[in-house]
Amino acid sequence: MAQIKSVDDLKKIRASIQEKNQKAVANNDNMEIIKINVAMATCGIASGAKTVMNFLIEELPKRNIIANVKQTGCMGYCYAEPTLEITLPNENPMVFGYVDLKKADEIIEKFIKKGELVDGIIPINYELAK
Amino acid sequence: MSIKFRKNLLVCSGKSCQDASNFDLVDFINTKLKDYNLEHEIQAVQSVCFNKCTIGPNMIVYPDNVEYSTITKDDIDDIIIEHLLNNRIVERLVYNDKNKFSGTNKKQYRIALRNCGFIDPEEIKDYIENDGYDALAKCLTEFTPEAATQEIIKSGLRGRGGGGFPTGIKWEITSKSISDQKYVVCNADEGDPGAFMDRSILEGDPHSIIEAMAICGYCIGANKGIVYIRAEYPLAIKRLKIALEQAKDYGLLGKNIFGTNFEFTIDIKYGAGAFVCGEETALIHSMEGLRGEPTLKPPYPSVSGYLEKPTNVNNVETFASIPAIINKGAAWYSSIGTEKSKGTKVFALAGKINNVGLIEVPMGTTLREVIYDIGGGIVDGKKFKAVQTGGPSGGCLTEKHLDFPIDFDSLTAAGSMMGSGGMIVMDEDDCMVAMAKFYLEFTVEESCGKCAPCRIGNKRLHEMLTKICDDNGTLEDLDLMRNLGVVIKDTSLCGLGQTSPNPILSTMVNFYDEYHAHVVDHKCPSGQCTSFLKYYIDKENCIGCLVCARNCPVNAIFGEKKKLHIINREICIKCGICMEKCKFDAIYLK
Numbered sequence: 001m002a003q004i005k006s007v008d009d010l011k012k013i014r015a016s017i018q019e020k021n022q023k024a025v026a027n028n029d030n031m032e033i034i035k036i037n038v039a040m041a042t043c044g045i046a047s048g049a050k051t052v053m054n055f056l057i058e059e060l061p062k063r064n065i066i067a068n069v070k071q072t073g074c075m076g077y078c079y080a081e082p083t084l085e086i087t088l089p090n091e092n093p094m095v096f097g098y099v100d101l102k103k104a105d106e107i108i109e110k111f112i113k114k115g116e117l118v119d120g121i122i123p124i125n126y127e128l129a130k
Numbered sequence: 131m132s133i134k135f136r137k138n139l140l141v142c143s144g145k146s147c148q149d150a151s152n153f154d155l156v157d158f159i160n161t162k163l164k165d166y167n168l169e170h171e172i173q174a175v176q177s178v179c180f181n182k183c184t185i186g187p188n189m190i191v192y193p194d195n196v197e198y199s200t201i202t203k204d205d206i207d208d209i210i211i212e213h214l215l216n217n218r219i220v221e222r223l224v225y226n227d228k229n230k231f232s233g234t235n236k237k238q239y240r241i242a243l244r245n246c247g248f249i250d251p252e253e254i255k256d257y258i259e260n261d262g263y264d265a266l267a268k269c270l271t272e273f274t275p276e277a278a279t280q281e282i283i284k285s286g287l288r289g290r291g292g293g294g295f296p297t298g299i300k301w302e303i304t305s306k307s308i309s310d311q312k313y314v315v316c317n318a319d320e321g322d323p324g325a326f327m328d329r330s331i332l333e334g335d336p337h338s339i340i341e342a343m344a345i346c347g348y349c350i351g352a353n354k355g356i357v358y359i360r361a362e363y364p365l366a367i368k369r370l371k372i373a374l375e376q377a378k379d380y381g382l383l384g385k386n387i388f389g390t391n392f393e394f395t396i397d398i399k400y401g402a403g404a405f406v407c408g409e410e411t412a413l414i415h416s417m418e419g420l421r422g423e424p425t426l427k428p429p430y431p432s433v434s435g436y437l438e439k440p441t442n443v444n445n446v447e448t449f450a451s452i453p454a455i456i457n458k459g460a461a462w463y464s465s466i467g468t469e470k471s472k473g474t475k476v477f478a479l480a481g482k483i484n485n486v487g488l489i490e491v492p493m494g495t496t497l498r499e500v501i502y503d504i505g506g507g508i509v510d511g512k513k514f515k516a517v518q519t520g521g522p523s524g525g526c527l528t529e530k531h532l533d534f535p536i537d538f539d540s541l542t543a544a545g546s547m548m549g550s551g552g553m554i555v556m557d558e559d560d561c562m563v564a565m566a567k568f569y570l571e572f573t574v575e576e577s578c579g580k581c582a583p584c585r586i587g588n589k590r591l592h593e594m595l596t597k598i599c600d601d602n603g604t605l606e607d608l609d610l611m612r613n614l615g616v617v618i619k620d621t622s623l624c625g626l627g628q629t630s631p632n633p634i635l636s637t638m639v640n641f642y643d644e645y646h647a648h649v650v651d652h653k654c655p656s657g658q659c660t661s662f663l664k665y666y667i668d669k670e671n672c673i674g675c676l677v678c679a680r681n682c683p684v685n686a687i688f689g690e691k692k693k694l695h696i697i698n699r700e701i702c703i704k705c706g707i708c709m710e711k712c713k714f715d716a717i718y719l720k
Contacts, residue, residue: 003381006389007267010258013380017259039247041333042365043326070256073334075247078487079506080178085247091133092193097178115134119156119176123140123190125504126238126490128248129454 024068034067034112035087041074049082052104059105065112077122086111095122136171137214138192144179144484146511147186153203155187162206172214179484179506198223237503239466240490241474242290242327242450246334251369254376257337263382265456266341269348270388279305279349282452284460286472291317291408291445292520292549293625294471294538297452300442304350304432307440312352314343315436315443317413318359318366321405322521323572325552327476328446330488332359332366335450336373340383342449344394345456350442355396358413360403370398405522405576409624410435410443412578423580424624445550447476467493471537475548481517481555482509494535497527501555512557516640520549522569522576523629525636526562545636547629561658562641563648566633567595573630584627587618591634601661603649612638660704663719667695671716678708678717 004010025033038044038053056069077083080097084107087093096107097120110116141147141156148155159174180188185199191209196219198209205223212218240246249256257263269278283298304312316339320328332339343355359367374396377383385393399417406412407422414436416422435441451473455463464472471493477500479486484506491500501507501514508514516526519536525546527534534540538548556565570592579585591614594607615631622628638645647653654662667678672694679687679695686702689695697708709717 003379004263004388005381005386007271010263010267010388013255014258017255037247041330042363045365070250071252072248073246073251074243074330074488076243076330076488076490077178077485079485088133116173117133117135117138117140117175117192119143121140121175121177123177123180126240129239129241129244129458 034065034089035093036067036069037072037075037085038069039073039075039077039081039083039085040071043074043078044081044083047081048100052082052084052099052101055101055104056108059108060112063108063113065108067112076126080120080122083122088112088115093124095124096120097122133193135173137194139172139174140177140190140192141174142180142186142188143176144186144506146507147179147188149511150186155189155201158203159206162210166210166215168210168214184502184507194219196224237491237495237499238489239474239492241454241463241466242331242447242476243334243488243490244454245338246330249335251334251336252372254337254373254380257335261457262337262453263341265453266344266348266382267388268456269345270390270392275305275349275351278345278456281456281460282349285455285463286460286467286470287448287451287455287463288471288538289445290447290451290475290551292523292547294548297444297448300432300444301346301349303430304352304440304442307433309440311354311437311439312350313436313439313441314346314350314352314355315410315413315417315431315441316343316355316357316359316446316449317408317410317443318357318363318446319401319403319408319413320360320363320446320550321403321408321576322523322550322552324480324554325478325521325550327478327488327551329363329366331446331450331476332363333369336366336370337377338453339370339446339449340373340377340396342452343396344383344387344392345452346442346444346449347394348392350440352440352442353393353395355394356417356436357396357398358401358407358417359398361400362403367398367400374398404578405572406578406624406626409626412624413443414441421578423578424626426623447551468535468537468540470539475536475551477551477553479505479553479555481553482512482557482560483507483555484509491536493537496533496535498532500536500553501532505555508555508557512559515556515558515560516562516565516637517556518546518554518565518569518633519552520547520629520632521552521554522572523547523625523632524549524552525632526556526565526640528640545632545639547632559656559658561654561656562637562644563595563654564599564658566637567592567599569633570595570630573626577626577630581621581623581627583618583621584623584630587614587622588627588630590614591618591631595634598645598648599654599659599661601648601652601659605649608638608645608649660719663704664699665697665702665704665706665708666718666720667697668716668718669694671714673714673716675714677711677713681707681711683707 060067082099085095110118156174163169188199190197212220279301287297288294401407404422407416409424412422412424431441474490476490516528518526574588574592577584615635618631674692686698
């Protein structure tokens with residue numbers, strides 16, 4: 001692995017990561033990939049986030065959906081765990097709370113496939129320091 | 131694939147919004163939309179509570195992000211005709227009383243939690259993609275250690291572990307200590323009941339801690355870092371270890387970082403979960419393999435700490451803020467917050483609050499905003515009674531503090547403390563005496579036993595509280611407790627003892643009437659202390675089956691078959707077995 005030995009190296013690596021992400025899009029017939037973040041801190045896992053994540057990883061290819069399912073840390077919505085954040089191409093991220101397997105199935109069928117919103121959306125209530 | 135409907139109406143599903151509307155708003159709107167032939171373009175769905183319960187029912191029009199409040203059935207037509215068909219916002223339904231709500235949902239501002247929930251914590255590339263390690267690069271290549279330290283001083287960042295000591299000053303003092311070896315320690319021994327921000331940061335964004343520790347090492351002249359983390363956090367440890375490996379592989383830890391002479395490595399040490407080891411001197415002793423006991427300061431760790439070398443100890447959340455400060459500048463950070471407390475603070479909301487969770491708000495946000503706007507109010511619409519901040523070392527804030535801007539100094543002035551940022555919310559059903567007893571139980575258990583005021587004094591305090599909760603207290607006990615509490619505060623060796631009487635002292639100030647009711651009226655106003663309750667037999671319901679009498683372990687129930695039974699309260703031990711066994715609901719507590 002290329003070690004980072006200067007600020008330029010860091011910038012190069014960052015650029016290559018971004019390029020790789022874009023390539024993945026290009027390989028996918030220029031379709032932007034659906035991004036799914038699963039809140040997988042201890043609290044999320046305890047309320048079943050891992051099962052939901054495994055379900056998504058297994059089911060999405062079966063249903064011919066190309067998505068980048070990623071584990072993340074706590075999103076802060078402990079009252080609504082397990083939580084998912086889904087970003088459809090060119091859309092704002094949507095956060096869903098109380099996602100059990102049934103809800104995950106509904107989200108795939110309705111939200112991801114048809115773009116219909118389903119019950120259980122959490123309005124985002126923060127700004128990021130970015 | 132993109133979002134199908136032209137517009138979506140997100141209707142709050144919170145209980146109070148539903149109660150307020152008294153009918154199924156989502157169904158109603160969807161039927162209405164059909165009347166207008168809009169059902170293929172627009173859809174209404176239920177959303178998780180918006181936390182604006184006092185002005186419900188609420189809904190948001192997505193993607194316009196227009197929020198309507200206090201909607202009635204009659205307003206729906208207006209919203210459809212004006213907004214959905216003609217794109218004109220129905221101003222009269224937009225709630226913008228700046229006194230109550232700022233008109234935006236976004237009360238939170240995430241600095242320490244900026245990456246939590248967005249990046250994969252086990253993938254360094256995700257962190258690098260999101261400006262990761264930029265701050266370290268900037269420090270090593272553009273700043274001298276002194277200049278970087280000055281930047282932290284100027285930002286006004288204060289230690290987030292509880293004490294609130296200015297972080298930059300701490301770094302400066304450590305940097306001025308002369309030694310061949312110095313250490314950077316990250317205090318991840320999070321012990322406050324109800325606080326979990328450090329765990330969440332380590333689980334969600336471990337690289338930000340690594341980066342910040344390296345920056346600290348550069349500023350103070352240390353090449354070794356140690357994370358002291360409790361062994362109860364296995365996932366945080368696992369992710370931190372992965373992050374450390376990745377940082378090493380990328381050359382971001384080790385020798386010649388970013389091609390400079392700076393070298394830095396990080397080790398992990400595990401804590402066994404003693405509360406006192408969050409105190410920096412006790413933590414250092416625990417790391418040295420000694421008993422986790424505090425020692426008198428000075429010497430401060432910045433002069434003589436781990437292995438008697440200058441050591442800089444900072445909390446996880448403090449470190450997590452550092453890369454953002456370096457990247458965006460001290461002026462940006464110090465523009466957030468209040469005069470003496472800059473930046474944001476992460477709070478862990480717990481207890482009887484609707485939206486239990488982790489939040490990050492600018493310093494100076496009021497308690498009301500935290501509890502009602504972000505926390506969604508009290509469970510079941512009950513009355514707010516108090517919030518315990520700072521865990522077992524803190525005090526309680528009451529209704530009169532609701533409009534208090536929260537920062538380090540205002541909390542201290544109110545007899546509480548910031549602590550690590552746990553907030554446990556209590557409603558009208560909670561007994562404040564029992565609450566104080568609960569926290570004291572914790573400190574008695576966690577006292578290391580080194581100094582007498584803490585070891586013996588807290589034990590005595592706990593005995594007196596138990597006496598009061600068991601309906602044996604006297605007014606003299608209250609005076610004695612107050613005096614003893616002050617003595618413990620003044621004479622204990624470390625922070626644990628110096629703050630342990632806080633829950634009692636602050637509840638005695640704010641809820642003296644409850645203590646009074648316990649010892650004088652022999653009543654627990656909230657009904658939580660069971661010693662004050664008595665079991666009664668209902669004349670109507672008792673059929674005289676003898677089941678209760680047979681099951682009573684102390685033979686306190688007398689009676690004959692098919693005749694009303696009687697409980698002898700002299701003998702009764704209030705175990706409740708009779709009530710459990712009775713099939714006719716003939717036994718009740720009052």
